[in-house]
Each structure stands twice: as structure tokens, then as C-alpha cells.
Amino acid sequence: MSYILILIGCVFVNNVVLSQFMGICPFLGVSKQMKSSVGMGAAVIFVMICATAITYPVYRLLEKFGIEYLKTVAFILVIAMFVQLVEIVMKKMMPPLYKALGVYLPLITTNCAVLGVTIGNIDNGYNFAQSLTNALGTGLAFTLALLLFSGVRSRIENCDFPETFKGVPATLIAASIVSLSFMGFSGII
Amino acid sequence: MADKHSNWYEFTKGLIKQNPTLVTLLGMCPTLAVTTMAKNGIGMGLATTFVLVCSNLVISLLKNVIPKAVRLPCFIVVIAGFVTLIEFLMKGYIPELYDSLGVFLSLITVNCIILGRAEAFASKNKILPSILDGLGMGLGFTLSLFCMGSVREILGTGSWMGITIPVISENPMTVFIMPAGGFFVLGCLIALVNKIAKKKPPQEISCSSCPNAAMCKGQCRDEKEACE
Known part of the structure; x- marks a missing residue:
């Protein structure tokens, strides 16, 4: 039961992009087309789950030596290395998958949502299975936000805004309205 | 325009002209997340x-x-080291701020501004200009965060830095300290800056001086401008 709660909490109540403000850069950058947002979302889900699976044991190792405070350094290094590794392996072994996700992979290294999830798992005291659920939920939440927003964005693209609001300001205000709609979910847990 | 290579120019450019948040649109995550109060x-x-x-x-x-070839991991390690240092300092001396910033303090590591400046400026310039560039950019970032925080705190809670604002405090518009208000205020501030600067608003989130610029070749429009 607690796993379902974590999942629903991640996707709807505490949506990673719209209410926790992580991963805003890719959210605004890649949400122009439906297709690229699906690709980015899939890549983020994949990297988040794998990064959680790796950093959890790493943290236990740090704990054993009493150097938990090095977790930021250790996590970001592990994630950066892992993303590079996946990219190389994927390019060689699975060209179709690389074609679909490849371009988005390097961009994820510095996506703060990935580091945020791994650190959040530790801060919330989740166990291994809960951490993986949290990572999956956050990845799904990111994809959902990206998909919804790419739909909104394709509609506002051709609208007639005042000159000063064209471009990024209009996008941000649209994001504010999408975020407002997600406030309706608060309190369902 | 001032001499392009004078130290004074390196310092002042980050404050207004290339303000990281409002003009080059970097580091949006902390800008939106922690600005519920001016103090934060x-x-x-x-x-x-x-x-x-x-x-x-x-x-x-x-x-x-x-x-x-391995410069990005090296930069990240240096940055993460200093982030750990500031985490310790803040936990020790200003614990209440440490609590209210939460996970975003650790996330300074992946703030695009820092990696971006390392990649675009510090790895190509001498020591003194690099320090001044960092100081200018950092203060510019602080300035825009302070503006955002002030707007949201005044409208959302009716007080500012501990001072109660008479009329608004009776009926504060709580939506401004909620996530939706963050997006809204940032959108309006960027539009305001555009209006004042009378320039064409940025159509895209620029990936200039973004750490990933090396990987997404050709997609960054004004990468040159940031480096030279």
C-alpha cells in the first residue's frame, strides 16, 4: 500500500516539475514537441531508476566509513559516470534504442531532478524498494508534466501575445496555469 | 561600452547586462523554488x-x-566539494536557513550557472578576471533572487523582511507563495526586463554557456558571445 501512496504522491501531489521545481531547464527546453518530450521522459525514467539503484548501495558504503557528508560529491560522480557508460554501451549494442534516447542522455547528467531524487531518497529514509518506487514515480511525473505542457505549448505557439511577453515569459505563465491545475490534487493523500 | 577586457567590465557584466537569471535564463530551478521569501x-x-x-x-x-576530455567531471568534483563546504558552514552557523533551503543547497552542484561559468569563462581566463566574473554573476543572481523573493513575499504574505505591509497583510494573495505564483512572477519579471531593455525577448531557453553545450552542438545560438 505504501508503494502506491509513494507513486501517487510523486506523480500528482508533489509533481517534481510543477511543485518541487526540479528539472525546469529540460521542462522548458524540450517541451516544444510531443515526440521529443516522450523521448526525454523515457530517458529520465531510465536514468533515475538506474541512478537510484546505484547510489543506494553507495550511500550505505559511505555510511559504513562514516563519511555520509560526501554524498553530494559521490552521487554526482556516479551519475555522470553511469550516464556516459550507458551512452557508450547503448551506441554499440542497441543502436535503435540509442537513436531514440541517445541525444537526451548527456543532457540528463546535469538535470537536477536526478540528483534531487537520489538525495531525497536518503533524506526521506526510504528503503531500497521504496527508493526505486520513488524514482519511478518521479520519472513518470516528469514525463507527465512534459507531455501535458507540450500540448499546451503547441496551442499557445501561434497566439497573439503582447510583444514583451512573447517567448519565454508566455511559456512561464502557461506553466504557472498548468501548475495551478495540479494544486487541485493536493490533499488526496 | 566599456573596454571588453577590463576587470571592471568582467565584474559588472553579470550584474545587469548578462544577469544569469533574467537575461540568459540559467539556474531556473533554485530561482523558482527558494524565493518564497526575500531572505531565502x-x-x-x-x-x-x-x-x-x-x-x-x-x-x-x-x-x-x-x-x-575529462574536464566536465573535474569541474563537477571541484564544485561539489565547495557545495559540501557551504553545507557544513550553513548547518553550523545559520541552521534555520539551512532547513528552509533544504535539498536545493545540495543541488547548487548541478546549477547551470556554475558549470556554465566554469566551462565558458574560468577555464579560459586568468585568475583575477575569473574571480571577478564569478563575483559579478553571483551577485547578479542574488539580486534577481532578492527581487523575486520580495515580490512573492509582499504579495503572498503581506510582509517583507519582517516588516508588515499594512493593506496587503489583511488579505494576502497566498497563490503567490505557491508554485504557480513562482512561474507567474518569473514570467512577469522577465517580461519587465525585456520591456526596460527594449530588446526582443529571448525566444528560447538559451543553452549558451550551458555545460551541455559541448554535447548539443549547433543548437546553441549565442555560445560565442558568452566566451569572448
């Missing part, structure tokens, strides 16, 4: 400034030692 904005801004100055200094010193 200043705290976050100064913490980022500290990391930016220190990492620019170290990276500029090491620029001939670090091999080009």
Missing part, C-alpha cells in the same frame, strides 16, 4: 556566489592541468 533568496544567492567564486578560482588555477 538572499541566502541562496550568497551561497551560490561563494561556490561560484571559489570554483572559478580553482578551475582557473587548474586550467592547464585538467585534460580537455
Whole structure:
């Protein structure tokens, strides 16, 4: 039961992009087309789950030596290395998958949502299975936000805004309205 | 325009002309997340400034030692080290700020401003300009965070830095301290800056001076401008 709660909490109540403000850069950058947002979302889900699976044991190792405070350094290094590794392996072994996700992979290294999830798992005291659920939920939440927003964005693209609001300001205000709609979910847990 | 290479120019360009948040649109995540109060904005801004100055200094010193192929991991390690340092300092001396910034303090590590300046400036310039560049950019970031925090705090709670604002405090518009208000205020501020600067608004989130610029070749429009 607690796993379902974590999942629903991640996707709807505490949506990673719209209410926790992580991963805003890719959210605004890649949400122009439906297709690229699906690709980015899939890549983020994949990297988040794998990064959680790796950093959890790493943290236990740090704990054993009493150097938990090095977790930021250790996590970001592990994630950066892992993303590079996946990219190389994927390019060689699975060209179709690389074609679909490849371009988005390097961009994820510095996506703060990935580091945020791994650190959040530790801060919330989740166990291994809960951490993986949290990572999956956050990845799904990111994809959902990206998909919804790419739909909104394709509609506002051709609208007639005042000159000063064209471009990024209009996008941000649209994001504010999408975020407002997600406030309706608060309190369902 | 002032001499392009004078130290004074390196310092002032980050404050207004290339303000990281409002003009080049970098580091949006902390900008939106921690600015529910003006005080938090200043705290976050100064913490980022500290990391930016220190990492620019170290990276500029090491620029001939670090091999080009592995420069990004090297930069990240330097930055993460300083982030850990500031986490300790803040936990020890200002614990209430540490609590209210939460996970975003650790996330300074992946703030695009810091990696971006390391990549675009510190790894190509001498020590003094690098420090000044970091200081200017950091203070510019602090300034925009402070503006955002002030707007949201005044409208959302009816007080500012502990001062109660007479009329608004009776009926504060709570939506402004909620996530939706963050997006809204940032959108309006960027539009305001566009209006004042009378320039064409940025159509895209620029990936200039973004750490990923090396990987997404050709997609960055004004990468040159940031480097030279």
C-alpha cells in the first residue's frame, strides 16, 4: 500500500516539475514537441531508476566509513559516470534504442531532478524498494508534466501575445496555469 | 561600452547586462523554488556566489592541468566539494536557513550557472578576471533572487523582511507563495526586463554557456558571445 501512496504522491501531489521545481531547464527546453518530450521522459525514467539503484548501495558504503557528508560529491560522480557508460554501451549494442534516447542522455547528467531524487531518497529514509518506487514515480511525473505542457505549448505557439511577453515569459505563465491545475490534487493523500 | 577586457567590465557584466537569471535564463530551478521569501533568496544567492567564486578560482588555477576530455567531471568534483563546504558552514552557523533551503543547497552542484561559468569563462581566463566574473554573476543572481523573493513575499504574505505591509497583510494573495505564483512572477519579471531593455525577448531557453553545450552542438545560438 505504501508503494502506491509513494507513486501517487510523486506523480500528482508533489509533481517534481510543477511543485518541487526540479528539472525546469529540460521542462522548458524540450517541451516544444510531443515526440521529443516522450523521448526525454523515457530517458529520465531510465536514468533515475538506474541512478537510484546505484547510489543506494553507495550511500550505505559511505555510511559504513562514516563519511555520509560526501554524498553530494559521490552521487554526482556516479551519475555522470553511469550516464556516459550507458551512452557508450547503448551506441554499440542497441543502436535503435540509442537513436531514440541517445541525444537526451548527456543532457540528463546535469538535470537536477536526478540528483534531487537520489538525495531525497536518503533524506526521506526510504528503503531500497521504496527508493526505486520513488524514482519511478518521479520519472513518470516528469514525463507527465512534459507531455501535458507540450500540448499546451503547441496551442499557445501561434497566439497573439503582447510583444514583451512573447517567448519565454508566455511559456512561464502557461506553466504557472498548468501548475495551478495540479494544486487541485493536493490533499488526496 | 566599456573596454571588453577590463576587470571592471568582467565584474559588472553579470550584474545587469548578462544577469544569469533574467537575461540568459540559467539556474531556473533554485530561482523558482527558494524565493518564497526575500531572505531565502538572499541566502541562496550568497551561497551560490561563494561556490561560484571559489570554483572559478580553482578551475582557473587548474586550467592547464585538467585534460580537455575529462574536464566536465573535474569541474563537477571541484564544485561539489565547495557545495559540501557551504553545507557544513550553513548547518553550523545559520541552521534555520539551512532547513528552509533544504535539498536545493545540495543541488547548487548541478546549477547551470556554475558549470556554465566554469566551462565558458574560468577555464579560459586568468585568475583575477575569473574571480571577478564569478563575483559579478553571483551577485547578479542574488539580486534577481532578492527581487523575486520580495515580490512573492509582499504579495503572498503581506510582509517583507519582517516588516508588515499594512493593506496587503489583511488579505494576502497566498497563490503567490505557491508554485504557480513562482512561474507567474518569473514570467512577469522577465517580461519587465525585456520591456526596460527594449530588446526582443529571448525566444528560447538559451543553452549558451550551458555545460551541455559541448554535447548539443549547433543548437546553441549565442555560445560565442558568452566566451569572448
